[in-house]
Amino acid sequence: DGGITQSPKYLFRKEGQNVTLSCEQNLNHDAMYWYRQDPGQGLRLIYYSQIVNDFQKGDIAEGYSVSREKKESFPLTVTSAQKNPTAFYLCASSQTMNYGYTFGSGTRLTVV
């Protein structure tokens, strides 16, 4: 079945550590996105990529980094510069501008 796979489902990070969240899609979608979800704040866009080897900052990019070396993969690194990283992270992809997004099942990151 085609879809988006996010791993791991749960991730614990010590303060000062960088962690990388995986996002892989086999839908042959061109565009991929990372959102952060906090209670009562909806989804906020971190980074997005419309084509391989190119990506743009979203509304809350500070403390995060991404890469897009392959069409199928869009990993997100949460760096130690992100002061409040505990959240639910959602990866999504889309085919064209006329379509909505397909979402992964999310990664819950907790700082311990």
Place this chain on the structure above:
Amino acid sequence: AQSVAQPEDQVNVAEGNPLTVKCTYSVSGNPYLFWYVQYPNRGLQFLLKYITGDNLVKGSYGFEAEFNKSQTSFHLKKPSALVSDSALYFCAVKRLGNEKLTFGTGTRLTIIP
């Protein structure tokens, strides 16, 4: 700029009654509008979308939404609620030519048996 407002954080409906989840939007140009549903600790699932054409859009699980351009609204509706409809619902908008989707803050729908 584009934005979405979901004025109700929580909506409670008795099972079998009709339900409405409200959404208003602001966007320059023609809007593309979407509804998604989220179950606990899961990603968002697509329900329905309005791109162009008929103002009444039908989607998954018996849901429908009505696009009202004059009121800039896109309310989600269902004639008869099920307990299994209890979830978090997100409205989203983007304008023609913009790849980014902007989400509302979500409305938690609880169906009371």
